[in-house]
Amino acid sequence: MAQNPNRPISPHLQIYRWGPHMAVSIFHRATGFVMATAGMLTLLWWLASIAGGPESYATFQSYVVSGGEEATGMQVAINWFFRLLALGVTYSFFQHMFSGIRHLLMDLGAGYELKTVRTWSIAVYIAALTATALVAMLVAARFMGA
Amino acid sequence: MGNGTKLGRVRGLGSAKHGGKHWLDQRLTAVGNLLLTTWLVLSLLWLPNFDYETVAAWLAQPSVAVPMILMLANIFWHVRLGLQVLIEDYVHDEGNKFATLTLLNFYVIGGAAFGIFMVAKHAFTGAPA
Numbered sequence: 001m002a003q004n005p006n007r008p009i010s011p012h013l014q015i016y017r018w019g020p021h022m023a024v025s026i027f028h029r030a031t032g033f034v035m036a037t038a039g040m041l042t043l044l045w046w047l048a049s050i051a052g053g054p055e056s057y058a059t060f061q062s063y064v065v066s067g068g069e070e071a072t073g074m075q076v077a078i079n080w081f082f083r084l085l086a087l088g089v090t091y092s093f094f095q096h097m098f099s100g101i102r103h104l105l106m107d108l109g110a111g112y113e114l115k116t117v118r119t120w121s122i123a124v125y126i127a128a129l130t131a132t133a134l135v136a137m138l139v140a141a142r143f144m145g146a
Numbered sequence: 147m148g149n150g151t152k153l154g155r156v157r158g159l160g161s162a163k164h165g166g167k168h169w170l171d172q173r174l175t176a177v178g179n180l181l182l183t184t185w186l187v188l189s190l191l192w193l194p195n196f197d198y199e200t201v202a203a204w205l206a207q208p209s210v211a212v213p214m215i216l217m218l219a220n221i222f223w224h225v226r227l228g229l230q231v232l233i234e235d236y237v238h239d240e241g242n243k244f245a246t247l248t249l250l251n252f253y254v255i256g257g258a259a260f261g262i263f264m265v266a267k268h269a270f271t272g273a274p275a
Contacts, residue, residue: 029232057202
């Protein structure tokens with residue numbers, strides 16, 4: 001059934017005035033999409049590479065983690081693509097997780113006052129960015145020798 | 147009940163009675179994901195390194211393979227519910243919507259089957275002595 005183009009439709013992103021409360025909802029969708037696609041495909045690749053044995057695991061590492069000393073320019077570029085992706089997925093994970101916890105609490109009927117909604121939305125960003133920074137530093141310190 | 151507008155045709159019929167299950171499944175899988183992904187992150191950070199021997203021995207243990215399989219099933223179920231809502235919100239053409247939802251089903255069931263098979267294969271056959 002084709003929609004009548006003359007009928008009014010729900011306002012979209014360019015109409016809303018940006019604020020923490022509406023942004024947290026949009027971020028929930030966007031981060032969920034990132035994890036559902038890029039995140040899960042990389043996880044499946046990783047699991048398959050473990051099941052495939054040492055050589056396939058080394059191939060996975062050469063693309064995703066590091067191409068080693070004699071890595072070509074292309075490999076280095078791919079490594080950095082995956083490192084940035086990992087950072088993005090890590091942030092998506094925490095943003096979606098804290099935003100999801102917020103949703104579960106709101107499902108209980110709590111925190112609908114305008115000020116509370118605003119406070120919790122901002123708290124989601126702070127918690128997500130803090131957790132991402134912590135994990136990034138932990139990984140850098142332990143596994144990349146930085 | 148009118149038969150003019152879309153709203154007029156459905157007004158008074160009540161809901162299709164399926165929305166509640168979708169909503170509740172999304173919340174239940176969310177709680178499952180919260181537990182299982184927290185386990186994964188902590189378990190990974192616990193590993194001394196990410197060498198093949200370490201990771202392979204880790205994944206071959208029943209105490210890791212079983213939650214990993216549960217996590218894959220739970221995540222892909224959650225992905226199915228979440229992306230379904232995204233598609234329903236943004237893909238308005240009925241034909242494209244049907245096609246996209248079909249692709250989504252292929253992706254989540256295929257992805258879950260692939261991942262679970264890989265973990266099971268590794269745990270059953272690939273464990274280093």
